[in-house]
Structure formats: structure tokens, C-alpha cells
Amino acid sequence: MDLIATLIKEISDRNVWDYEMKLDRNEYLKVKGSIDTNLYLVKNGSLRIFVLDESEEHTIRFGYKNNLIVALDSFLNEKPSDLYIQALKKTTLLVITKQNFQNFIMSSPENTRIWYQILEDFILQQMERERDILTTSPVERYKRVLKRSPQLFQEIPNKYIASYLRMTPETLSRIKKS
Numbered sequence: 001m002d003l004i005a006t007l008i009k010e011i012s013d014r015n016v017w018d019y020e021m022k023l024d025r026n027e028y029l030k031v032k033g034s035i036d037t038n039l040y041l042v043k044n045g046s047l048r049i050f051v052l053d054e055s056e057e058h059t060i061r062f063g064y065k066n067n068l069i070v071a072l073d074s075f076l077n078e079k080p081s082d083l084y085i086q087a088l089k090k091t092t093l094l095v096i097t098k099q100n101f102q103n104f105i106m107s108s109p110e111n112t113r114i115w116y117q118i119l120e121d122f123i124l125q126q127m128e129r130e131r132d133i134l135t136t137s138p139v140e141r142y143k144r145v146l147k148r149s150p151q152l153f154q155e156i157p158n159k160y161i162a163s164y165l166r167m168t169p170e171t172l173s174r175i176k177k178s
Contacts, residue, residue: 007111020043023090026086026087032083036081039101046063057163133166145161158176
């Protein structure tokens with residue numbers, strides 16, 4: 001079992017989730033300039049995290065069934081963030097507040113170890129993604145994401161995947177056909 005699944009199971013088994021919420025398609029969970037210190041589990045549906053610069057959206061991350069999603073900068077520093085989190089389809093989330101999550105994490109050395117390992121893995125994923133965007137071709141980026149997250153292509157519309165891969169939807173379509 002992977003670490004995130006282990007963490008989710010433990011939180012669920014101990015009934016630590018604070019509440020459930022539902023979002024309609026295109027509804028925002030978080031907008032630029034807001035503070036969000038909750039951690040979310042996607043029960044169903046899908047979301048994207050993105051930033052906006054002048055007129056272009058840049059997708060940073062996705063969340064779909066059994067993924068944790070968070071505005072990590074705001075969660076950690078409790079300050080406003082430039083991130084948007086938007087539902088791509090009807091989505092149901094389980095919510096845990098930062099305080100309750102921290103209490104849970106600190107309740108056992110094993111929970112603390114799992115959380116730190118999840119954070120380390122996340123940092124390494126982000127570094128790999130940055131390196132890919134800066135140094136690899138669109139075809140290579142596509143292949144790596146397909147290998148790492150094949151479910152992404154079942155859950156997320158191509159225009160958002162293209163934004164995530166830093167290419168046009170037309171380029172993604174050509175790559176997928178070849």
C-alpha cells in the first residue's frame with residue numbers, strides 16, 4: 001500500500017475527517033488571494049490547481065479519486081496564495097482542518113514519519129516536473145506523465161493536461177496520435 005493510501009486509511013479509520021463538501025463543475029474551492037489551511041481528500045470527481053498570469057492559466061497539479069489535494073503554500077504558511085483550485089466536474093471532498101491534521105500527525109511517530117515521507121516524495125516530484133519542463137521535449141514530458149499517472153488521461157480533459165505539460169492542446173493531440 002502506498003504512503004498516501006496508508007495515511008488516508010488511518011485518518012478514515014480514526015474518523016478524523018471534519019466534514020464532507022460538494023463542488024459543482026467549474027466551482028472554485030480556492031481563489032487567488034485567499035487563505036486555505038484545509039487538507040482535502042477527493043472522494044469522487046476531479047480538480048485542478050493553477051495560477052493565472054495576465055491572461056494565461058498554468059496548471060500545476062490535479063486531484064482525482066483517492067488523491068489528497070491542498071494549496072500547500074497557504075496550508076504551510078497560513079498566508080494568502082496565488083493558487084486557484086477548481087472542480088473540473090462534480091466533486092465530493094472530505095475535509096480536515098490543519099489543526100486536526102497536525103494533531104493526528106503528531107499523535108504517533110509512525111504518522112509523523114509517513115507525513116514527512118509524503119512531503120519528501122512531493123518535493124522530489126516537483127523537482128522532476130520542473131526539470132522536465134525546462135529540459136525535455138513535449139514528447140518526453142507526455143511519455144513520463146503517461147507512465148507515472150495513466151489515470152490522469154482518463155480523468156482530466158486534454159486542454160488541462162496540455163497546460164500541465166506546457167504545450168498547446170493541438171500539440172498534445174498530435175503527440176497522442178503518433
